[in-house]
Amino acid sequence: MHKAFSLFSGGLDSLLAARAVMEQGVDVTALHFITPFFGYKNKGKEAQAAGDFKEKYGLSVRIIDVSPEYMEMVKKPVYGYGKNFNPCLDCKIFMMKKARALMIEEGADFIISGEVLGQRPMSQRRDAMSIVERDSGLKGFLLRPLCAKLMPPTIPEEKGIIDREKLYGLSGRSRRGQMELAERFGIKDYATPAGGCMLTDPILSKRIKEFLYKREEPVDARDVQLLTVGRFFKFPAGTLHVGRNEKDNEKLVSLAGEREVIIRARDVPGPVSVFRGSPTEGEIELAARITARYSDNDGLDFMAMEVSSGQETRTIEVRPAPVSLVEELKAG
Ligand code: SF4
Structure with a gap:
C-alpha cells in the first residue's frame, strides 16, 4: 500500500485533502504541528487529541511539537511577514521540510497539503506555492488535492498512485467547493479556516513581535503563552x-x-x-x-x-x- 503524510492544521481544507487521498486507497498519516502560536491547546494532551481526530474524522494524526525551531524561524523569515507577524511562506516551507524528512525516514511516497490556489494572499498564490515546493525540496512530491487540476501533475499522479481525474480544481476565496466536499465526505463539525494562528491576530502578534525582538534571554513557549x-x-x-x-x-x-x-x-x-x-x-x-x-x-x-x-x-x-x-x- 502506498503511503503519504498530510499536513493537517485541524481546519477543513487539510482534512478534505487527506480524505480525498485516503479515498484513493493511500495510507495517509496526518501531521499536526504545534507551536506556541497555534495548536498549543493540544500540548500535553496529544494522545487524547489524536484519538478525537480519529473518532471524528477517521484520520490517523501524529501531533508533533516543533516550538523551539519554529520560534527561531519566526524571528527571521526569509520571505518576510504578512499583514501582521505572520511569516506564512516560511511557515509553510518549515512544515513541508519537516514532512519531507518524515517522508524520507519512513519511506512514504509523497506529501499532501490542503492549499487552495488563490485562497490566501500571501501563501496561496501560484508563485508562492511554487516557492514553497522548491524551497522545501518537495518538487513533484507535493500533492494539493483540492486544486490539483489547476497545477502541473505531480509524481504520484504520473506514477499512477493517484488518479488525477478524481482530484479537484478549487480556487479563490469562496468556500462553496469545500462545503460541498465536506458534505460528500459526511464531515459536519470542523474548525474555522486559519485555525486560530496567533501570528495573524493584530493585538497578540504585536505583543509577540515586540517581546520576541526585545528580549535578550531566550524565549520559550511558556513566555509566548503568557503574552496571550x-x-x-x-x-x-x-x-x-x-x-x-x-x-x-x-x-x-x-x-x-x-x-x-x-x-x-x-x-x-x-x-x-x-x-x-x-x-x-x-x-x-x-x-x-x-x-x-x-x-x-x-x-x-x-x-x-x-x-x-x-x-x-x-x-x-x-x-x-x-x-x-x-x-x-x-x-x-
Ligand atoms: S497563518 Fe500562521 S500557521 Fe498559517 S501559514 Fe501563516 S504563519 Fe503559518
Missing part, C-alpha cells in the same frame, strides 16, 4: 499580566514558574497578576498598585497585596494606582 493572557503591561524589567476573569487567573497561575512574581489582593476578590522578568522592588510595588486597582478595592486608600515568588510569600501595603496611570501604562 490578561491585560498586558510593559516594564523595563519585564511584563506584567493581569487576569481579566477567573479563567485568566487560573491560566496565569498554571503558567507561572518558580521565577515569576505572583501578586494578588490578600483580603478581597481580584485578579491574579504575574510579573515575568526580574522586577525591582519599585516595579513590584507599581505592579501591586495596578493589581489593586483591578481588585474589589471598594474605595480603600490602602490595600494588602500578597507577593509570591518561588516558595516565599509576603504582604505589602499599597495605594491602588489611579485609573489614569493604569491606562497610561497598559500596553494591550
Whole structure:
C-alpha cells in the first residue's frame, strides 16, 4: 500500500485533502504541528487529541511539537511577514521540510497539503506555492488535492498512485467547493479556516513581535503563552499580566514558574497578576498598585497585596494606582 503524510492544521481544507487521498486507497498519516502560536491547546494532551481526530474524522494524526525551531524561524523569515507577524511562506516551507524528512525516514511516497490556489494572499498564490515546493525540496512530491487540476501533475499522479481525474480544481476565496466536499465526505463539525494562528491576530502578534525582538534571554513557549493572557503591561524589567476573569487567573497561575512574581489582593476578590522578568522592588510595588486597582478595592486608600515568588510569600501595603496611570501604562 502506498503511503503519504498530510499536513493537517485541524481546519477543513487539510482534512478534505487527506480524505480525498485516503479515498484513493493511500495510507495517509496526518501531521499536526504545534507551536506556541497555534495548536498549543493540544500540548500535553496529544494522545487524547489524536484519538478525537480519529473518532471524528477517521484520520490517523501524529501531533508533533516543533516550538523551539519554529520560534527561531519566526524571528527571521526569509520571505518576510504578512499583514501582521505572520511569516506564512516560511511557515509553510518549515512544515513541508519537516514532512519531507518524515517522508524520507519512513519511506512514504509523497506529501499532501490542503492549499487552495488563490485562497490566501500571501501563501496561496501560484508563485508562492511554487516557492514553497522548491524551497522545501518537495518538487513533484507535493500533492494539493483540492486544486490539483489547476497545477502541473505531480509524481504520484504520473506514477499512477493517484488518479488525477478524481482530484479537484478549487480556487479563490469562496468556500462553496469545500462545503460541498465536506458534505460528500459526511464531515459536519470542523474548525474555522486559519485555525486560530496567533501570528495573524493584530493585538497578540504585536505583543509577540515586540517581546520576541526585545528580549535578550531566550524565549520559550511558556513566555509566548503568557503574552496571550490578561491585560498586558510593559516594564523595563519585564511584563506584567493581569487576569481579566477567573479563567485568566487560573491560566496565569498554571503558567507561572518558580521565577515569576505572583501578586494578588490578600483580603478581597481580584485578579491574579504575574510579573515575568526580574522586577525591582519599585516595579513590584507599581505592579501591586495596578493589581489593586483591578481588585474589589471598594474605595480603600490602602490595600494588602500578597507577593509570591518561588516558595516565599509576603504582604505589602499599597495605594491602588489611579485609573489614569493604569491606562497610561497598559500596553494591550
Ligand atoms: S497563518 Fe500562521 S500557521 Fe498559517 S501559514 Fe501563516 S504563519 Fe503559518
